[in-house]
């Protein structure tokens with residue numbers, strides 16, 4: 001019997017369940033280590049060398065080096081862990097969230113001030129809202145997902 | 148006999164803590180949000196509790212992936228504000244209430260809720276931001292706090308029904324504590340928000356306000372709402388709202404008095420909701 005996962009058809013959304021958590025264990029634990037000031041300094045001094053201390057997959061290391069949060073999440077990352085990586089680079093939660101949409105920081109901030117993203121068209125995969133796959137990336141950011 | 152006299156519900160967005168700590172509360176972006184808590188700060192002074200039972204979630208701070216307790220009750224003497232990556236918030240150390248916390252743990256576990264007992268942990272913005280919103284910036288917090296951490300980070304999180312029933316068990320536990328303490332229970336987190344993926348920034352004002360309406364008038368019905376509705380309608384991180392049902396379940400079965408209600412969009416990525424209910 002397979003498990004009940006009714007959340008797989010929510011567009012633009014990855015639910016961090018036990019399966020994702022297994023996949024992302026070392027990526028997330030690496031992020032966790034960045035809660036210590038001295039580790040943040042060591043990481044910033046040589047990101048690749050610091051990452052090589054962790055039994056992460058090569059793709060996870062590349063995603064972390066690329067500061068690409070959507071990529072990290074697809075490899076099992078969770079936003080609350082990835083937030084430590086963002087914080088290490090001096091970024092806020094709003095900058096992190098915005099980086100995953102393709103919008104510039106200003107475009108994302110303005111969307112929030114205007115009341116946020118509408119749920120209309122964004123409830124189920126296959127509708128036509130702005131979070132759907134065929135409408136990515138949103139906005140005019142040239143960062144290609146890099147935080 | 149101890150008694151729960153009131154419940155407080157509020158979002159706990161980290162950017163709110165940063166705005167306070169950096170002295171930005173009067174900036175046009177933040178002013179309307181903090182104005183929504185002016186009443187609340189006065190109410191806290193006028194109705195000072197002996198203990199706050201504070202339901203919140205840890206955001207990969209005290210609990211990494213090494214251990215993920217579904218329900219964890221803090222039984223320690225004190226809790227240090229955590230360094231979440233930006234450095235620790237400059238807020239007072241949180242004093243605990245080990246006696247009442249241990250009493251509640253024993254009673255609630257005997258009622259079939261398998262709590263994890265925590266005697267050492269740091270507390271993150273989930274706990275300190277609500278304290279800041281309700282108490283301002285004092286040099287010491289006005290009373291002891293019992294942290295009660297709920298897993299809403301890794302799915303599956305506890306159901307609304309389980310949270311609501313747990314609240315009822317907490318009520319019973321408090322009422323069997325001999326010392327006549329005035330206890331407030333807080334439910335924090337939410338409201339609608341999504342912090343990840345191309346759907347980041349989702350806000351659902353109608354759903355949030357219907358949630359507030361039902362939390363006040365129909366909590367039992369609200370407890371039946373399945374997780375997927377929270378995710379679809381209020382965003383992947385909007386699931387934090389299930390924690391509000393713990394605090395609501397701990398209130399009396401009689402209809403509460405609504406002392407304050409506030410809703411504001413945005414605080415960073417999030418809709419902010421706030422309620423103060425008094426028991427009758």
Ligand SMILES: [Fe+2]
Nearest residue numbers: 159273336387
């Ligand atoms: Fe939260």
